[in-house]
Amino acid sequence: MKYISTRGNPEEFTASQAIEKGICSDRGLFVPKEFPKVSLEEIEQMKKRDYKEIALSILKRYLMDYSEEELKECIGVYDETFSHPEKAPVVKLKDGVYVLELWHGPTLAFKDMALQIMPRLFTYARKKNNAEKDSLILVATSGDTGKAALEGFKDLKGVKVVVFYPADGVSDVQRLQMQTSAGKNVEVVGVNGNFDDCQTAVKNIFLDEELNRSLDKFKLSSANSINLGRLLPQIVYYFKAYLQLLRDDEITLGEVVDFSVPTGNFGDILAGYYAKQMGLPVGKLICASNKNNVLYDFLKTGVYNKQREFFKTMSPSMDILVSSNLERLLYHTLEDGKVLNEIYNKFEENGVLELDTVSLKKIQETIVPDYSSEEECLETIYNTFDKNNYMIDPHTSVAMNGALKNKSRKIVVLSTANIYKFSSSILKAFDLEKSNEFENIQALEKLSKEDIPLNIKKLKSLKILHTKVIDKDKLRYILKSL
Numbered sequence: 001m002k003y004i005s006t007r008g009n010p011e012e013f014t015a016s017q018a019i020e021k022g023i024c025s026d027r028g029l030f031v032p033k034e035f036p037k038v039s040l041e042e043i044e045q046m047k048k049r050d051y052k053e054i055a056l057s058i059l060k061r062y063l064m065d066y067s068e069e070e071l072k073e074c075i076g077v078y079d080e081t082f083s084h085p086e087k088a089p090v091v092k093l094k095d096g097v098y099v100l101e102l103w104h105g106p107t108l109a110f111k112d113m114a115l116q117i118m119p120r121l122f123t124y125a126r127k128k129n130n131a132e133k134d135s136l137i138l139v140a141t142s143g144d145t146g147k148a149a150l151e152g153f154k155d156l157k158g159v160k161v162v163v164f165y166p167a168d169g170v171s172d173v174q175r176l177q178m179q180t181s182a183g184k185n186v187e188v189v190g191v192n193g194n195f196d197d198c199q200t201a202v203k204n205i206f207l208d209e210e211l212n213r214s215l216d217k218f219k220l221s222s223a224n225s226i227n228l229g230r231l232l233p234q235i236v237y238y239f240k241a242y243l244q245l246l247r248d249d250e251i252t253l254g255e256v257v258d259f260s261v262p263t264g265n266f267g268d269i270l271a272g273y274y275a276k277q278m279g280l281p282v283g284k285l286i287c288a289s290n291k292n293n294v295l296y297d298f299l300k301t302g303v304y305n306k307q308r309e310f311f312k313t314m315s316p317s318m319d320i321l322v323s324s325n326l327e328r329l330l331y332h333t334l335e336d337g338k339v340l341n342e343i344y345n346k347f348e349e350n351g352v353l354e355l356d357t358v359s360l361k362k363i364q365e366t367i368v369p370d371y372s373s374e375e376e377c378l379e380t381i382y383n384t385f386d387k388n389n390y391m392i393d394p395h396t397s398v399a400m401n402g403a404l405k406n407k408s409r410k411i412v413v414l415s416t417a418n419i420y421k422f423s424s425s426i427l428k429a430f431d432l433e434k435s436n437e438f439e440n441i442q443a444l445e446k447l448s449k450e451d452i453p454l455n456i457k458k459l460k461s462l463k464i465l466h467t468k469v470i471d472k473d474k475l476r477y478i479l480k481s482l
């Protein structure tokens with residue numbers, strides 16, 4: 001399996017090269033040349049396998065220049081750091097709705113599903129490509145990626161990590177998780193701006209030749225969801241969900257299942273699209289956005305316009321106006337890197353992207369756009385608890401609302417965060433919000449009867465190590481001082 005750029009450059013790369021580089025030098029994203037297929041017979045055979053075995057079976061089809069032994073060592077991380085034996089369990093609610101819980105990793109958000117294994121894949125990639133320089137991994141985060149990357153890469157040899165987060169755009173728990181991160185090789189910096197400002201600033205660093213010269217001792221890379229090492233491990237849990245439904249006799253082999261995905265940068269849902277291309281019986285993928293509904297408008301009209309108001313919402317990890325991974329979906333739909341290159345050149349110039357109607361129709365066959373207002377988000381948290389005695393976080397609520405509105409067959413809602421990362425917003429739905437976050441956490445425990453995870457309890461006593469906050473045009477100065 002070889003990887004190429006979305007932007008029409010014919011040069012081919014191995015999986016490990018793509019993971020080490022993060023992004024192509026022509027600004028494109030790495031995509032597989034074709035999709036490895038999984039037959040229904042193979043799916044049937046996988047039914048009895050556990051998460052790690054499913055992961056091996058999927059990942060070895062993509063990561064061809066990793067040996068089976070290496071992959072097993074990487075995948076072993078799920079046993080070491082995940083608190084649930086199923087890693088990503090499926091919970092059955094009423095009326096044919098299922099929830100896939102993706103937050104049993106150390107930082108309590110779905111980002112751990114990929115960011116726990118990716119540092120190991122990255123370390124092997126460095127070895128395979130005889131990396132001499134240390135890697136400098138720049139991370140722009142809307143809240144959850146930052147902590148997951150800090151946790152995954154901490155104290156790893158040959159790697160330095162710098163995380164940029166919107167200083168005013170994350171939840172209290174998200175901020176505390178990052179600010180208390182230990183590790184000799186990590187830096188955490190707040191930015192006066194939103195996630196898109198952080199993401200754009202990081203992208204510009206990659207293109208800033210003068211800065212790159214002054215950072216000559218490092219090789220720059222990215223741990224954002226544009227990195228293939230993030231995308232591929234996410235395909236696994238779509239298979240896991242389907243296989244668990246099969247194992248539990250909720251569905252029959254070949255039965256089509258829909259998925260509803262709370263979407264920001266389009267990485268999570270894109271993995272579902274990849275699973276479908278591989279042959280998993282996926283019907284529709286609900287692309288559930290919050291009030292920042294730029295993807296909704298695009299998927300309805302074919303016009304993506306990032307020049308619009310940015311809203312801060314209760315689901316901050318989805319407060320994004322430029323969904324990077326959409327580029328990969330467009331590439332697979334157009335199957336023409338030259339055309340895609342033109343489209344993105346224009347987009348980078350004027351912030352507007354237009355897709356022809358034939359391609360748009362093709363996308364709409366699988367991807368169904370939906371979005372939730374803040375009121376709907378609160379209502380859905382309340383109603384889900386009322387009806388099922390099951391508490392969900394605001395991101396999951398957006399996907400739940402999308403699932404209920406668009407339901408035509410059995411549907412799996414991807415649950416992306418543990419409730420205690422967003423206690424105050426959840427309590428708002430019940431009119432029980434308190435004045436400080438630790439009181440909120442106590443109140444949420446009383447209400448939900450869910451145990452508070454140890455990593456949340458510990459937060460209160462950890463030392464705050466990172467307090468830097470800078471203006472959005474000052475990122476380069478931070479890097480120069482490394």
Ligand SMILES: *Cc1c(COP(=O)(O)O)cnc(C)c1O
Nearest residue numbers: 144264265266267268317395416
């Ligand atoms: C990152 C994140 C999302 C959005 O996922 P994308 O891959 O960026 O679309 C949704 N919910 C939570 C809790 C997240 O951390």
